[in-house]
Amino acid sequence: MGQDKGLMLFKNKPMVCNILDKVDNQMDEVLLVLRNDKQKQEYRKILNHIYSVDNTSFNLKFLKDEIESQGPLSGIYTGLSHMESDYALVIPCDSPFISTYFIEKVYNVYENSKENYDALIPFWGVKNNHHFEPLHGIYHKRSKKTIYFQLLKGKKDVKSLVKKLNTIFVEVSKLDPSLKSFKNFNRPEDVSKI
Numbered sequence: 001m002g003q004d005k006g007l008m009l010f011k012n013k014p015m016v017c018n019i020l021d022k023v024d025n026q027m028d029e030v031l032l033v034l035r036n037d038k039q040k041q042e043y044r045k046i047l048n049h050i051y052s053v054d055n056t057s058f059n060l061k062f063l064k065d066e067i068e069s070q071g072p073l074s075g076i077y078t079g080l081s082h083m084e085s086d087y088a089l090v091i092p093c094d095s096p097f098i099s100t101y102f103i104e105k106v107y108n109v110y111e112n113s114k115e116n117y118d119a120l121i122p123f124w125g126v127k128n129n130h131h132f133e134p135l136h137g138i139y140h141k142r143s144k145k146t147i148y149f150q151l152l153k154g155k156k157d158v159k160s161l162v163k164k165l166n167t168i169f170v171e172v173s174k175l176d177p178s179l180k181s182f183k184n185f186n187r188p189e190d191v192s193k194i
Contacts, residue, residue, distance in 0.1 A: 073157070
């Protein structure tokens with residue numbers, strides 16, 4: 001992208017705000033994990049200004065990666081290490097079409113599963129093809145130990161983590177029939193087309 005995706009303007013506000021607006025009134029706590037102190041301070045300044053005006057109801061906490069330069073896996077580890085809940089929904093900052101339906105459905109499926117899973121991961125088509133959406137999944141707090149050892153070994157790939165956890169895979173269309181919750185932006189032109 002050439003810039004911070006979460007702060008790119010989308011619908012006249014930073015892209016991350018489109019996600020935060022969806023989780024407002026649905027989450028007990030919201031942890032925004034950022035890569036370093038500089039990014040953390042920038043987000044805090046911008047979002048505190050926006051949400052002090054709007055007076056949102058969620059408890060927003062700003063964190064920085066505990067293990068820097070390890071990508072999203074480090075972000076998941078940091079979030080799990082600082083949350084009060086037993087499990088969390090991970091959402092990337094570049095998926096502004098996350099729907100409240102998806103949020104409710106993914107939690108409902110996880111909470112009503114008969115087995116005590118470490119993770120719930122959406123997948124496309126045949127799960128043996130490993131086309132997962134690990135950054136739209138639920139992770140139980142106990143999985144942070146496995147994540148930590150992955151990071152110690154220099155393994156940053158979230159998909160390889162999913163294979164090590166006791167994971168329930170759910171087809172994406174069962175969590176969001178419109179599939180819009182899984183749309184993300186990877187190039188500036190993706191944003192300008194909307």
